Amino acid sequence: MVAVGYYVASLHWFTESSKKLIAKLVTQVALPPYMIVSITKDFTKDELARLLPNLWYPVLSMLILMGISWLVAHFIKVDQSRRGLFMSMFFNSNTVFVGLPINLAIFGEKSLPYVLVYYMANTTIFWTLGVYYIQRDSSNNIKMSITDAIKKIFSAPLLGFMLGIVLIVLDIKLPAFLMSSFSYLGGLTIPLSMLFIGVSVYDAGLKNMRFQKDNLGVLSGRFIFAPILMALLxxxxxxxxxxxxxxxxxxxxxxxxxxxxxxxxxxxxxxxASIMVTETTLLSLVMVPIMMMVLTKLF
Structure with missing residues (x-):
């Protein structure tokens, strides 16, 4: 599916506005009902009670990574004009457009609640601490209000996840016609996400790959420090x-x-930031198979 996205992008089917449309369809139309259907179908109150306390693992991991990013930034002498951005990219990951479809493709629907627990931690930390560090690089006085930050955190996918939890806790069964509609809409999630990745990889292009010290620093955070730390936890x-x-x-x-x-x-x-999105997205196509080999050895 990623290859199909890459190919049709090479035919110049997509503009910047159509890419944004795919992103909106995934996050605001397909993903929320997908979460509602999957969570209510596969989980019980007891399972949720055991699941949610594990939220502290990704939170702790990202907080430790934040400290490591500060050390790495000082060690490799990242310029002050991009140090906050460097740190933010070091400890936050793309858990929806790349993480969600990859986990669902590898582990199946049973992985969705675990993906969402990580997503809850990641999106909250990005729109609070991550944005705070990026703001520190700013040459102007623009600040994100608390209201805007809350709106970003409580996005449509997270609200879908929360609604699914409420339905389970209150033992509410939605009508069959509604669940059927949600299932059809949710079915768009994986194919659209995979197409989006393929289009993004084509648009990024190998020509933008640069392996300078700052780039290597972010790559080390995403692909070395983060998985090792999480494994240790x-x-x-x-x-x-x-x-x-x-x-x-x-x-x-x-x-x-x-x-x-x-x-x-x-x-x-x-x-x-754009270059690092490009590099990490391209390299993830190599890193994911490597990580799967490592996981098979660990488990």
């Missing part, structure tokens, strides 16, 4: 094996696609 735990695998795989996903947008908003180094 989850391996001794009693959580289900599939949850451990999902958390480790989610931790080493590419840089968030929101990073260049936020960097542009705060007059930070948006070009650097």
């Amino acid at each position: 989850v391996l001794p735990s009693s959580m289900p094996t599939i949850m451990k695998e999902v958390f480790i795989l989610q931790s080493c996903m590419p840089v968030m696609t929101n990073a260049p947008v936020v960097a542009k908003l705060y007059d930070a180094d948006a070009d650097f």
Whole structure:
């Protein structure tokens, strides 16, 4: 599916506006009902009670990564004009457009709740601490209000996840026709996400690959420090094996696609952010198979 997206992009079927349309269809139309159907179908109250406390693993991992990113930034002497952006990209990952379809393709629908737990932690930390660090690079006085930050955190996918939890807790069964409609809409999630990845990889292009010290620093955070740290945290735990695998795989996903947008908003180094989205997305196509081989050895 990624290859199909890449091919049709090479035929110039997609414009920037059509890419944004795919992104909106996935996050605002397909993903929320997909979450509602999957969670209510596969989970019980008891299972949720065991699942949600594990939210602290990705939170702790990202907080530790934040400290490591500060050390790495100082060690390799990242310029002050992009240091906050460097740190934000180091400890946040793309858990929806890349992480979600990859985990669902590899582990199946049973992985969805675990993907969403990681997503909850990641999106909250990005739109609070991540944006805070990007703001520090700003050459102007633009600030994100608390209201805007809350709106970003409580996005449509997260609201779909929360609604699914409410339905389980209150033991509410939605009408069959509604669940059927949600199922059809949710079925768009994986194919559209995979096509989006293929289009993004084509648009990124290999010509933008640059392996300078700052780039290598972010790559080390995404593909070395993050999965190793997450593995050290989850391996001794009693959580289900599939949850451990999902958390480790989610931790080493590419840089968030929101990073260049936020960097542009705060007059930070948006070009650097765009290059890092490009590099990490391209390299993830290599890293995911490597990580799957590592996970099969660990588990």
